[in-house]
Amino acid sequence: MNFVTLAIKNLLRRRGRTILTVLGVAIAIAVLFSLLSFNSGYEKQLSGELDSLGIHILAVPKGCPYEAASLIIHGGVIPKYLSNSDVEEAKKIAGIEIATPMLLHQFYKDEKPHIVYGINVDDMLRLKSWWKVEGRYFSQVEDNVMVVGRSLADKEKLDVGDVVPFGPDKIPFTIVGILERTGTQDDEFHFLPLQVAQRVFDKPDQVTTIAIRVSDISRISEISSQLEEIPDIQVVTMTQVMGTIMNLVGSARTLLMSVIAVAIIISAVGIMNTLLMSVNERTREFGMMKAIGASGTDIGKLILIETLFITIIGGIIGLLLSTLGSTLIEGFVKGIIPYSPAGKLMAPEPGLIGLCLLFSVIIGFVCGIYPAVKSSRLTPMEAIRSNLE
Numbered sequence: 085m086n087f088v089t090l091a092i093k094n095l096l097r098r099r100g101r102t103i104l105t106v107l108g109v110a111i112a113i114a115v116l117f118s119l120l121s122f123n124s125g126y127e128k129q130l131s132g133e134l135d136s137l138g139i140h141i142l143a144v145p146k147g148c149p150y151e152a153a154s155l156i157i158h159g160g161v162i163p164k165y166l167s168n169s170d171v172e173e174a175k176k177i178a179g180i181e182i183a184t185p186m187l188l189h190q191f192y193k194d195e196k197p198h199i200v201y202g203i204n205v206d207d208m209l210r211l212k213s214w215w216k217v218e219g220r221y222f223s224q225v226e227d228n229v230m231v232v233g234r235s236l237a238d239k240e241k242l243d244v245g246d247v248v249p250f251g252p253d254k255i256p257f258t259i260v261g262i263l264e265r266t267g268t269q270d271d272e273f274h275f276l277p278l279q280v281a282q283r284v285f286d287k288p289d290q291v292t293t294i295a296i297r298v299s300d301i302s303r304i305s306e307i308s309s310q311l312e313e314i315p316d317i318q319v320v321t322m323t324q325v326m327g328t329i330m331n332l333v334g335s336a337r338t339l340l341m342s343v344i345a346v347a348i349i350i351s352a353v354g355i356m357n358t359l360l361m362s363v364n365e366r367t368r369e370f371g372m373m374k375a376i377g378a379s380g381t382d383i384g385k386l387i388l389i390e391t392l393f394i395t396i397i398g399g400i401i402g403l404l405l406s407t408l409g410s411t412l413i414e415g416f417v418k419g420i421i422p423y424s425p426a427g428k429l430m431a432p433e434p435g436l437i438g439l440c441l442l443f444s445v446i447i448g449f450v451c452g453i454y455p456a457v458k459s460s461r462l463t464p465m466e467a468i469r470s471n472l473e
Contacts, residue, residue, distance in 0.1 A: 105398070109395050114402035116344050119344055120439070124436065140296060143166065146164075166290070167316070168289050174314065180296055180298055185204065199273050200276060202277065202282060218261060228258060230257050230259055231259070231261040234271050244261060252284075263275070348447070384456035387455050390452075395448030
């Protein structure tokens, strides 16, 4: 007896019900794969984004250090400042390789917010040695010049050599360089010499944060303690920043996992309901099969094969739907999750694809056990009697 051929024929005989059941499985697997893929990509991108900062410690003004650090990473502006003297004090601590001040500020152009980083370009190039630029970098002694990120340049249609009105007073600035795409938030920012940014935004002797790299990462805790002895400074390490952001998304992740659970439960109930109805409708058929020599095991095997066909096909369709709609799904989930890193977060990893297909098969197997057992216990006499009734 060719069980596979027979199972396919049985499923095709009830096309409408089979299609609806397959779609139920597909939706559950699509939701599962999308959210697992997003979660995996989120953590990798966030970790990569923090690594790409090239920074071990952020010194921020006293207050709410984790919120401040998160805002700084994502281009947010905080209302408190450190001074240039705080920077000098930090540089005196042994074990600090680089301590570079940064001023973050925001201004609006055409009702859109623009983020400005005032930096010491030589220090930033040591922290971010992978930066490459079309054109050139500015020097610290230049005035009214800037480098912009590639995404910002594309959106604003900016080129090297363009002169643009900049800041609250619309001062003409020359774009001397465009940062090549990094895949991080840097692609969206304006970069100016620190002293120029302080002058333009009327923040003399003020900095938002001090970005610090230590020469020996095993001494981060010790150096952090010394930094916090400076009266105005509170310290956040990049590990703490990542942990804080992941805690912030924890509640949203719980909500997403609840959606997965509901989708899977609905799918499982739908599969079992379809199979039980199929068994009840085919009572006479199973009785006749037993009468001509089929065993209970054969009947049960047939039901399980049909179930596995439904779930495997549903799983494949679900993976395809999730992959094709990844951009829409990612946009929706990014709207729920706070502090989404830049770049594409959903990628079809082979491990996740295999896991979701395996899960689809397990659902099919578990949901098919009871209908298979029920059908295998039917006797030819019971089948005939139930049909007559």
